Amino acid sequence: MRRLRTLTNAARHNPGLTTTAGALVVLVGGWLVGLPMLWAFLGAFALIVVGASAVNGRYVRRRLLILVPTLVLVTAFTFYLQNSRGDARDLAFNILGPGGTEAGVDEIVQEFHLDEPLHTRYLLWLSDAVRGDLGRSAIQGQPVSEVIANAAPVSLQLMLYAQVLALAVAVPAGVYAAYKANRRGDRVASTVALAALSIPNFVLAVVLILFFALGGIRTGDTSIGSTWLPAARYVPFGEDPVEHFRHMALPAIALALGQAAGYMRILRSDMIGTLQENFITTAKAKGVSDRRILWAHALRPSSFTLLTVFGVNTATLVGGALIIETLFTLPGLGTVLGTAIFQKDFLVVQGVVLVVAVGFVLVNFLVDLLYAVLDPRVRHVRA
Amino acid sequence: MIRRKRRGDLADHRGPWMRRRPWLGGLAVLVLAVGACGGNDGDDASDDANESTADEAGDPVQGGTLVYGLEADTANGWAPYRASYATSGYIPLSAISDSLFAVNDDGEIVPLLASAVDHNEDYTQWTITVRDGITFHDGTPLDAEAVKFNIETCAGSPLTGAAYASVGPVTASGQTVTIQTKNGPWVALPAYFGYGSCGYMMSKDWLASLPDVPQRDPDGPYYDAALAATPADGDPAAPVGVGAFTFDSYEPGNGNVFRAVRNEDYWRGPNGITDEDLPYLDAIEAVVAVDIDSRANALRSGEFDAMHTANAETIAELMDDDSLETVVSDRYGETNYIMLNVAQGTNAMTGAAIDPAGANADNPMLDVHCRRALAHAIDLDRLAEERGGGISTPANGPFPPGSRGYLEDSGYPAYDLDAAQSEMDTCLEELGTDSISFDFNTTNDPFNVETNTLIISMWQEAFGNQVSANITPIEQGQYIGLALLGNFDVFAWRNHGGTDPDQQLLWWISAASAPIGQQALNFGRFSDEVIDENLITIRTNPDEDARTQAAEAINERFGEQVYNLWLGWTIWGISSAPYVNDQVLNTLPDGATGIELAFAGRHQVNQIWCDEGSCE
Numbered sequence: 001m002r003r004l005r006t007l008t009n010a011a012r013h014n015p016g017l018t019t020t021a022g023a024l025v026v027l028v029g030g031w032l033v034g035l036p037m038l039w040a041f042l043g044a045f046a047l048i049v050v051g052a053s054a055v056n057g058r059y060v061r062r063r064l065l066i067l068v069p070t071l072v073l074v075t076a077f078t079f080y081l082q083n084s085r086g087d088a089r090d091l092a093f094n095i096l097g098p099g100g101t102e103a104g105v106d107e108i109v110q111e112f113h114l115d116e117p118l119h120t121r122y123l124l125w126l127s128d129a130v131r132g133d134l135g136r137s138a139i140q141g142q143p144v145s146e147v148i149a150n151a152a153p154v155s156l157q158l159m160l161y162a163q164v165l166a167l168a169v170a171v172p173a174g175v176y177a178a179y180k181a182n183r184r185g186d187r188v189a190s191t192v193a194l195a196a197l198s199i200p201n202f203v204l205a206v207v208l209i210l211f212f213a214l215g216g217i218r219t220g221d222t223s224i225g226s227t228w229l230p231a232a233r234y235v236p237f238g239e240d241p242v243e244h245f246r247h248m249a250l251p252a253i254a255l256a257l258g259q260a261a262g263y264m265r266i267l268r269s270d271m272i273g274t275l276q277e278n279f280i281t282t283a284k285a286k287g288v289s290d291r292r293i294l295w296a297h298a299l300r301p302s303s304f305t306l307l308t309v310f311g312v313n314t315a316t317l318v319g320g321a322l323i324i325e326t327l328f329t330l331p332g333l334g335t336v337l338g339t340a341i342f343q344k345d346f347l348v349v350q351g352v353v354l355v356v357a358v359g360f361v362l363v364n365f366l367v368d369l370l371y372a373v374l375d376p377r378v379r380h381v382r383a
Numbered sequence: 384m385i386r387r388k389r390r391g392d393l394a395d396h397r398g399p400w401m402r403r404r405p406w407l408g409g410l411a412v413l414v415l416a417v418g419a420c421g422g423n424d425g426d427d428a429s430d431d432a433n434e435s436t437a438d439e440a441g442d443p444v445q446g447g448t449l450v451y452g453l454e455a456d457t458a459n460g461w462a463p464y465r466a467s468y469a470t471s472g473y474i475p476l477s478a479i480s481d482s483l484f485a486v487n488d489d490g491e492i493v494p495l496l497a498s499a500v501d502h503n504e505d506y507t508q509w510t511i512t513v514r515d516g517i518t519f520h521d522g523t524p525l526d527a528e529a530v531k532f533n534i535e536t537c538a539g540s541p542l543t544g545a546a547y548a549s550v551g552p553v554t555a556s557g558q559t560v561t562i563q564t565k566n567g568p569w570v571a572l573p574a575y576f577g578y579g580s581c582g583y584m585m586s587k588d589w590l591a592s593l594p595d596v597p598q599r600d601p602d603g604p605y606y607d608a609a610l611a612a613t614p615a616d617g618d619p620a621a622p623v624g625v626g627a628f629t630f631d632s633y634e635p636g637n638g639n640v641f642r643a644v645r646n647e648d649y650w651r652g653p654n655g656i657t658d659e660d661l662p663y664l665d666a667i668e669a670v671v672a673v674d675i676d677s678r679a680n681a682l683r684s685g686e687f688d689a690m691h692t693a694n695a696e697t698i699a700e701l702m703d704d705d706s707l708e709t710v711v712s713d714r715y716g717e718t719n720y721i722m723l724n725v726a727q728g729t730n731a732m733t734g735a736a737i738d739p740a741g742a743n744a745d746n747p748m749l750d751v752h753c754r755r756a757l758a759h760a761i762d763l764d765r766l767a768e769e770r771g772g773g774i775s776t777p778a779n780g781p782f783p784p785g786s787r788g789y790l791e792d793s794g795y796p797a798y799d800l801d802a803a804q805s806e807m808d809t810c811l812e813e814l815g816t817d818s819i820s821f822d823f824n825t826t827n828d829p830f831n832v833e834t835n836t837l838i839i840s841m842w843q844e845a846f847g848n849q850v851s852a853n854i855t856p857i858e859q860g861q862y863i864g865l866a867l868l869g870n871f872d873v874f875a876w877r878n879h880g881g882t883d884p885d886q887q888l889l890w891w892i893s894a895a896s897a898p899i900g901q902q903a904l905n906f907g908r909f910s911d912e913v914i915d916e917n918l919i920t921i922r923t924n925p926d927e928d929a930r931t932q933a934a935e936a937i938n939e940r941f942g943e944q945v946y947n948l949w950l951g952w953t954i955w956g957i958s959s960a961p962y963v964n965d966q967v968l969n970t971l972p973d974g975a976t977g978i979e980l981a982f983a984g985r986h987q988v989n990q991i992w993c994d995e996g997s998c999e
Contacts, residue, residue, distance in 0.1 A: 140635045141460050141619060150634055213684040232672060232681035233450075234638055329672040329681060331638030339637050339673070342827070343458075 016373030019051025034238050038152070045366065052369035059372050067365050074357045075129070079122050082350040088114035091346075134351040137340075144351040147336060152355070154234055155332035158325070159317045161248055162255035163310065169260040170306075174267030175294050178302075181272050189264065196261035202323045205254035209327075212250060232329040251328040255320050259313055263306055271302040300374060307374070311367030318356050446996025448666040449963065451988075452678040452690035456635055456671045460619025462593055463533075463580040464540035470691065470955070470984035472580070475633075475641045475669050478988050479520075480624025481650075482582035483511065483530065484573045485969075488976040490715065490785070490882045492573045495971070496525060496584055496625065498558075506568035506925060511576075513558045517650040519586035520629045527555035529587040532598070534562065536590055537581035539597030539605040545889050545904055546575065549922075568923040570930075571885035578881075578982050585624050592617025625650060627662035627989035641669040651989070657972040663992035682707065682958060688998045689959035689966060689991075691984050694830065698956035699772030709958040710967050711774070712980035716955065717880040718781050721823075721838070721948035723748040724871055724899075726908035731915060732893040737908050742899040746872045747819035753810035754945035758796035759803035760845035761838055761948060770834045771951055778949040780938040781879045781887065788884050788934025794942035795949060803845050811849065820851035821872035824865065827856035835875050838950075866906040869899040874906070877953060880983045884934040888918045891937070909946045913937075955984030962994040 023044035030040030053060045083091060092108035108114065112135070113121050128134070134144035177189040209231045210216060216225010229250050235243040274280065275298055283293050322334035329335075333352055340348035457472035459465050461479070466472065485495040494500055499512040517525040531553045538547040549572075551563035562572065576582040590596055594615035598607040620633050628643035644666045648654050651661040670687065672678040675694050679701065681687040692698060701709045726738040727749050738744065747753045763777030779795045782788035796802065811817065825835045832854065839852045852873070857865065865871055879887055889895055893910040897903035917933035917940075924930055941947065957980055959966050967986040969977035980986045993999075 140458070142635060147636070150639075151636070154638075209680055209684075214680060227684060230681075230686045231684035232677055232686045233670060326637065326674050327677050329638040329670065329674070329677050331634065331636055335637045 014055060014373065016048075016051035016055040019047045019054070020370070020373055022051075023047040031237070038149075041156070045362070048366060048369055048373075052372040056372045060369060063365060063368050067361065070361050071358060074361055075126060075354060076122060078350065078354050078357055079125055080118070082346065082353075083118065083121065129354065134354070135347040137345055137348050140345065140348065144347050147348055148333065148351055148355055151331055151333045151336045154330055155318065155321055155325070155334060157237070158248060158251055158255065158321055158330065158332060159314060161252035162259060162317060163314065165252055165256035166259035166263055167310075169256070170263030170267060171299075173260070174264040174306075175271060175299060177264065177268040178271035178275060178298075179290070179294055181268075181275075186268070190268070193261035193264050196257045197265075199258070201254050201258055201320050202327060204257055205251070205324055205327045208250045208254055234330045234332075247328075251324050251330060254324050254327075255317060258320075259317070262309065262313075266309055267302060267306050270305050271298055274298045274302040277301075304371065304374070307367055307370060311364045314360075314363045443660070443663045443964070443990075443992040444994070444996040445660075445663050445665070445992070447664055447993040447998035448668060449664050449688050449988075449991060449993065449998050450668045450670060450686065452672045452681055452687040453669050454675070454678065454692060455673060456637070456639075460593075461622035461633075462536070462585060462590060462596075462619050463583055464536040464543050464590075464597065465593075465595060465619060466580065467542070468580040470693070471669075471671070473985045474691070474988060475643065476580060476583055476622075477985070478626055478628040478643045478667050478669075479622045479630055480583040480585060480626040482577055483513075483584065484577040484582060485971055486577055486882055486978040486981070487971065488978055490978065492571075492577050492882070493971065493975070493977075500573055502572075506570045506572075506923070507564045509562045509564070509569075509572050511560045511562070511573075513560065514650070514656065515558055516656045517625055518648060519584075519589075519625050520623045520646060521586050521588055523586055523588050525584060525625055527558055527560045530560045530584060531555040532587040532590060533581070533584050534560070534576075535605040536597055539600070539603045543581055545895070546579075546886075547581070548889075568925070570923065570925045571883045571921070574881070574883045574886060578985060579886075583624065583626075585622060589617055589621075589623035593619050627651070628664075628667055631666070637671050637673045639671055643667050649989075651972060659972065662989045663996075664988075664998070667988060667991075679958075682960070685960065685999075688963050688993070689957060691955060691957050693953055693955050693984060695770070695772035695775045695954055696830075697772075698954060698958075699774050701956055701958040702774070704958075706961070707958050708961055708963070708966070709956055710980050711954055711956045713776065713783055713952045713954045714978065714981040715786055715880055715882050716783055716981070717877045717953040717983045718778050718783065719875075719877050719950040719953055720778070720781075721835075721950065722866070722871075722874040722876045722907045723754055723946060723948065724869060724873070724907055725749055725754075725946055726869055726896070726899055728910065730893050730896055731910045731912045736898065737896055737910060738899055740899065743869070743872075743908075747810065747814060747821060748872060750810050750813055751944060752806045752813060753819060754948075755796050756803050756806035756810050756846070757842060757850075758945050758948050759799050759806060760842050761950070762798045762841055763950065764798070765841075766834070766837065767951055770830075770837060771954075775951045775954050778952050780941055780949060781947070782884065782934065782938055783952040786882070786884075787931050788938050790935055790938050793938045796942075796945065800845050807846055807849055818849045818851060820853070823852045823854045823873045823875075824857055824862070824871050825854060825875040826862055831875060832856050867902045867904075869897075869901075869903060869906065869908055876906070876947075880953075882982075883921075884930075884937065885918075885921045888922055892918050907946055909944070911940060911944065911946075913940045953983055955980060957984070957986065960998075963998065964992050964994065965990050 026043045026047060027040050030043065049060065088109050089105055091114050092105040092112070113124050116124070132145045134148070136143050137147060140147055173189050173193070177186045180186045211225040212229045213227060213231035214225070215227050216223055230247050231250070233247055235247045237244040280293060280298060283297055288297070318334060321332060322338050324330075325332040325334040326338055333356065336348060337352045339345070340352065451474055453471040453474060455469055455471040457469065457475070458467040461476065468476065481496050483495060483497045484492045484500070487493050496514060496517065497511050498514045501510045502508060511530065513525055513527060513530055519525060519529070523529070534547070534550060534553050537543045538550040549565050549569050551565040554561045564572070591598065591610055591613070592615060594617070597603045598605050599611045599615065600606060601611070620635070622630050627646055627649045629646045631642040631644045633641045645662055645664065646652070649661060651657045651659040653660055672681060672687070672690070675692055675697050678687070678690050678692065679697055682690045683704070683706070698709070698711060701707055702711065724743055724746055725748055726743040728737055729735070730737055743749065767773070767775045767777050780788070780790060780793040810819065823835060823839060825831045835854055839854060842850045842852060866874060866876070878890065881887070889904050891905060891914055893905070893915050895903055896905035896908040896910050899908070914937050917936045920933040921930050924933070957966050967979040968990040969979050969987045970990060971977045977987070
């Protein structure tokens with residue numbers, strides 16, 4: 001009862017916490033009931049924005065003011081990178097692919113306004129892009145938005161599982177290492193983390209496949225390893241939840257382990273500093289248990305750097321996913337991007353880069369908002 | 384040619400499949416013993432195959448979903464006139480439809496969807512009768528009108544039209560289609576409707592509903608105003624054929640699946656017209672897994688039930704894996720080679736200048752002695768051992784053993800460093816230089832880059848500073864474009880599979896050679912009157928001996944002029960889990976044995992079955 005009252009009070013003082021919890025419910029609930037992932041993410045995003053606005057509206061408005069020009073810059077840069085290679089006809093050939101004919105080039109020049117100045121083309125493209133029209137892939141014969149919409153859930157799931165797994169490992173390990181700072185437990189945890197950080201995820205993926213999918217290594221009659229988990233393919237959650245997780249386990253672990261090691265080291269470092277703060281000394285003097293000090297008092301103020309790195313890493317995971325998705329034959333954005341680059345599928349490359357870049361900006365915007373929810377120093381600032 | 388093991392005593396290394404199918408071991412030994420000795424080596428073995436399959440693997444059982452790992456996706460949907468079919472595309476295609484003609488185990492073209500084929504005396508008119516009672520998956524009949532429509536889509540398409548340039552007016556009546564040829568006799572016409580994509584029949588209604596079907600093109604030869612006025616709402620990615628499996632779903636891209644389910648009304652099934660029980664599988668799922676290691680791992684871990692590859696190193700590993708069953712073949716396969724740009728002079732057929740701008744004037748490959756020198760300096764046995772997993776076969780021409788035109792000694796320069804140096808000295812003297820240099824294009828696939836780097840190292844070992852080759856890796860998508868336009872000095876390539884050398888006409892005839900910068904199918908842009916004359920003989924002369932002699936003459940001409948540096952004949956391997964049976968079996972409706980794994984990895988999927996009807 002007392003705990004419930006405490007939670008109610010916390011929610012009243014910090015509505016951001018309530019909406020953040022609501023966002024989590026939307027994500028998990030939406031996923032369980034089969035809500036399209038994009039809608040679930042948009043719903044969660046909106047809840048966090050509303051919550052953060054209630055906590056510190058001015059801070060959110062300032063972030064939004066920065067967000068808009070950032071998005072314009074990101075989209076302009078993406079557009080420029082892809083459209084600065086040659087003249088209008090070169091670009092049209094790029095779009096058509098190797099089978100392009102002169103007549104086809106003329107059509108593409110007209111359709112994509114390639115004879116217009118770059119800034120006019122950018123505005124036309126942006127106006128199409130915000131309406132979800134990213135063009136049509138000549139090689140795949142599909143609208144680019146459809147290609148991305150099909151691939152994005154796979155990558156989002158992979159990144160979500162990898163991040164959840166990384167945090168699930170890193171937070172207890174980081175807290176433990178900080179608690180046992182410079183003692184044997186800390187040294188073991190730090191050594192393991194360093195080793196995990198040193199192994200590239202594609203090497204780890206191959207090792208995981210060997211030991212968990214292909215039966216491992218055999219010496220005489222003894223076999224070290226198993227065939228518990230699949231080495232390839234994607235099974236949608238809605239088709240078979242158990243098989244979905246079995247198929248996502250190895251790629252998620254391969255992506256998560258390096259992340260977990262980094263998170264663990266960051267959390268450990270920040271937490272060691274926090275544990276030397278006066279309010280921790282006061283709590284100890286008042287006889288608060290170590291567990292409560294660690295989890296209820298020290299963890300939150302120690303997690304802001306972790307939160308920042310978490311936001312940055314979410315986008316960089318796409319780079320890792322490019323290799324991991326290929327190794328595990330997952331039809332995600334990384335695979336789509338890699339294939340499109342090799343096939344010179346110009347519009348798909350442009351579309352995926354745009355989505356990843358915008359996603360990166362939005363995730364980091366979200367992280368900024370979470371500061372307002374979690375950090376009293378940000379929450380109570382009145383500029 | 385089918386082989387199971389690569390080294391040592393085959394009998395000592397038999398895996399599970401070999402134990403259940405002793406015929407294949409016998410065939411492999413036979414093949415190794417007699418070497419490449421023509422197309423009759425499969426007769427006895429095939430008879431044995433039928434017996435031992437029934438005796439030892441039991442009767443086929445219905446049921447199961449086969450998951451097949453493909454090396455690549457197919458671009459531009461599945462309609463034959465517009466899709467870029469590679470080997471990987473033929474697995475879904477052969478599930479969805481069947482071809483007008485098949486190839487029997489002797490390499491002969493025989494009717495399949497057709498019931499009969501005939502021609503007039505001078506081979507300028509062909510009459511094809513189609514079996515009655517076959518329906519497409521949409522319920523429409525396979526009749527002469529449907530066949531005519533299919534033929535015209537391919538003849539009118541920018542992608543496939545060049546191969547069907549000799550197709551003249553086509554008429555349809557009932558179940559009989561008549562094709563007039565253009566440009567004289569065409570003795571090998573049925574081969575063009577056999578194992579190539581345009582031989583596979585698709586529903587006329589479906590083709591007609593596609594937005595870019597040639598009959599909708601007002602500037603095309605088959606424009607149909609009434610058809611063009613109808614809605615173009617068809618989906619080129621949802622094919623409608625007559626095959627053993629009906630299209631269910633498809634998502635393009637790596638990791639995605641093409642799924643087809645059993646066609647209960649298959650013409651070779653219980654409700655069909657041939658008293659057969661095909662297919663046995665409930666469904667087939669073709670999953671694109673571009674990375675070869677991922678594909679092999681997925682097979683080994685049980686995610687895939689079968690897969691294919693042309694990577695000789697991987698094939699060798701799969702053959703050594705006793706937990707898998709691997710079929711290997713190079714029958715009527717493609718040849719790996721280095722294409723040389725020899726664009727110069729005047730086109731022997733059109734009279735036009737081949738390189739009017741002199742874009743290729745500095746290419747040392749214009750000199751036949753330079754070409755011969757490079758050929759003499761490539762150690763093909765070493766190449767086969769180091770890059771071909773010890774199982775690939777060095778090539779001495781474009782026709783592999785068993786194909787018409789194959790010669791044991793084609794006159795192609797053999798590995799001989801003294802002869803190489805002598806030719807190089809002549810080359811340098813004629814060019815008036817101390818050294819030659821050129822760009823060597825290859826795809827950016829690491830395996831190909833390494834292979835071609837090895838070849839360059841052989842030239843450097845042989846000639847030192849006299850030869851400088853700069854390797855240039857290029858993305859796959861851009862690669863074909865450079866070949867079409869002739870923008871290269873030296874180019875790694877693979878092509879020329881098939882049962883009939885007539886199918887090489889469009890790649891080698893002078894008329895297919897255009898100036899650099901214009902698209903031409905004769906990529907190397909050679910214009911050779913001897914080759915032209917013999918290609919025309921092959922196309923127009925019905926005398927089998929004359930056609931064989933013409934093909935051999937072409938082979939010898941290539942050996943003499945060295946327009947290409949032949950490397951090896953492509954091997955394809957199909958590997959599957961032990962519960963998968965008859966992976967490549969191809970019994971024809973009349974009970975005769977059709978060709979199994981051939982034509983660069985193509986095979987039928989309608990006779991595959993899994994133990995106890997479960998592919999797990």
